[in-house]
Amino acid sequence: MTSIEEFELRRDRGDERPLIIRGEARLPAEAHGTVVICHGFKGFAHFSFFPYLAEQLANAGITAITFDFSGSGIGEDRENFTNPEAFTHNTFLQELEDVEVVVDEARVRDWITGDYGLFGHSRGGGVAILHASKDRHVKALVTWAAIASVNRWSGETVANWRKTGFMDIENSRTKQTIPVSTGLLDEVEKFAQTSLNIPLAASRISVPWLIVHGADDETVPVAEAEQLSRLAPRSSKLRVVKGTNHSLGGKHPLGDLTPMLAMVTSETVDFFAANMA
Numbered sequence: 298m299t300s301i302e303e304f305e306l307r308r309d310r311g312d313e314r315p316l317i318i319r320g321e322a323r324l325p326a327e328a329h330g331t332v333v334i335c336h337g338f339k340g341f342a343h344f345s346f347f348p349y350l351a352e353q354l355a356n357a358g359i360t361a362i363t364f365d366f367s368g369s370g371i372g373e374d375r376e377n378f379t380n381p382e383a384f385t386h387n388t389f390l391q392e393l394e395d396v397e398v399v400v401d402e403a404r405v406r407d408w409i410t411g412d413y414g415l416f417g418h419s420r421g422g423g424v425a426i427l428h429a430s431k432d433r434h435v436k437a438l439v440t441w442a443a444i445a446s447v448n449r450w451s452g453e454t455v456a457n458w459r460k461t462g463f464m465d466i467e468n469s470r471t472k473q474t475i476p477v478s479t480g481l482l483d484e485v486e487k488f489a490q491t492s493l494n495i496p497l498a499a500s501r502i503s504v505p506w507l508i509v510h511g512a513d514d515e516t517v518p519v520a521e522a523e524q525l526s527r528l529a530p531r532s533s534k535l536r537v538v539k540g541t542n543h544s545l546g547g548k549h550p551l552g553d554l555t556p557m558l559a560m561v562t563s564e565t566v567d568f569f570a571a572n573m574a
Contacts, residue, residue: 299355300324302406306398308367316383318395319375320364322408323355330436330573331360331409333399335392337419337442339468341371346547346558350416353566359573360408366395366421370475378468381475385463388484389447389493392424400432412436414569419517419543420444423495426525429506430498437572438506439565442514442543445521447485447493458482470549499528505572506533509561511541536564 301321308316320342332354336342342363351361365371368387372379403409414437417425422443429435450458458464463476485493506529510522519537526535538545538557546555 298326299352304364304402304406306402308394308398314382316367316391316395318364318367318398319371319373320362320399322403322406323351323361323363324408325355325358325360327358328360329358330412330414330569331362331403332414332416332569332573333396333403333409334361334363335396335415335417335421335425336363336366336369337417337421339466339470340418340421341365341369341375343375345544345549345551346562347418349551349554350562350565353562354569357566357570359414359566359569362399362403362408364395364399366392368392368395378471378473378475381473384466384475385478386480387477388481389424389427390484390488392421393427396424396428409434412573414438414573416440416565416569418442423447426495426502427493427498429504430501436504437569438502438504439509439568440506440525441509441545441561441565442511442517443508443522443525444517445495445499445524446489447495448489450482455482496524496528499525502529503532505568507536507565507568508533509536509538509545509565511543511545512537512539513541514543516543534568536561 303321306318342365354361368383370378370384412434415425415435416439418441422440429438467474510519526533541557546558
């Protein structure tokens with residue numbers, strides 16, 4: 298039987314508005330490991346397949362921790378972008394710090410007692426790769442549709458971004474348009490070759506790593522998955538899924554499972570179970 302414990306973590310930063318991380322842990326009666334799940338850009342813990350994935354992990358005896366990044370923009374209802382200011386000022390380094398905060402809290406609560414697994418989708422996949430390359434306690438890694446670079450924009454986009462001081466991001470689900478500040482751009486330009494160097498981090502992954510990518514991904518080209526796999530040839534396993542997109546067939550709300558999404562979820566759970574025993 299699985300129980301669910303919710304948590305809320307506040308990261309106070311002086312005079313700035315505190316950063317808030319909300320999440321939950323699905324706790325099986327007898328746990329045989331833990332997986333921390335990282336959502337992507339414009340994503341959140343309750344989006345589409347994340348609750349289903351967490352539920353399936355828990356059913357397999359693996360504690361599953363899902364959370365909203367502090368800069369996700371998701372509010373207290375855990376569904377709507379009611380905190381757009383947080384989204385505007387979110388950065389990669391902030392998300393990496395969020396992962397560390399969640400892992401530390403999980404250790405305090407004994408949800409993680411030793412090594413653990415890490416899962417990330419899209420931008421969250423890139424964050425997971427960066428974190429896993431530095432944390433020796435990550436024992437297994439799974440990424441879906443992960444980015445292979447933090448530099449995602451054309452020269453024209455960057456020029457306009459610098460000129461106006463922001464870049465508008467449209468959320469196709471909510472129809473909201475939320476600006477992203479140049480803080481993200483500044484960070485990428487400063488750290489893309491060092492602390493945010495995903496290719497370098499990928500080359501340092503030595504634990505078992507399952508790389509899943511939809512062949513028809515309209516957001517992150519499948520070539521990025523192939524690049525990541527080449528960078529870690531001994532530890533990684535590449536799984537390109539034909540006929541699936543960036544969300545591997547998942548919609549929000551999830552509704553009926555597509556056969557492909559059910560299959561890659563099952564493979565993901567089996568991968569963690571096999572490599573965290």
